[in-house]
Amino acid sequence: MITNLRCIRCGSPLILREKRGQVGLYCASCRIGVVMLEGDLKRYVSDERMDWRGLLMTLFAAHAARLALLSPQQ
Numbered sequence: 001m002i003t004n005l006r007c008i009r010c011g012s013p014l015i016l017r018e019k020r021g022q023v024g025l026y027c028a029s030c031r032i033g034v035v036m037l038e039g040d041l042k043r044y045v046s047d048e049r050m051d052w053r054g055l056l057m058t059l060f061a062a063h064a065a066r067l068a069l070l071s072p073q074q
């Protein structure tokens with residue numbers, strides 16, 4: 001699923017991926033992604049509802065932190 005978040009390194013739309021209970025945020029252009037494991041996702045569930053916004057913001061912050069370790073894309 002394409003999100004309305006953009007990669008801070010290249011500006012491409014970030015992709016939200018869900019598989020086997022894990023959720024990840026990925027930039028197809030930089031080929032850099034972050035994943036949250038099933039056990040940690042429980043923090044974002046309350047009353048059996050998923051806080052997608054909160055989860056997405058956490059993934060985005062983690063993705064940005066990873067990109068900060070890399071040199072800017074040429």
Ligand SMILES: [Zn+2]
Nearest residue numbers: 007010027030
């Ligand atoms: Zn990127």
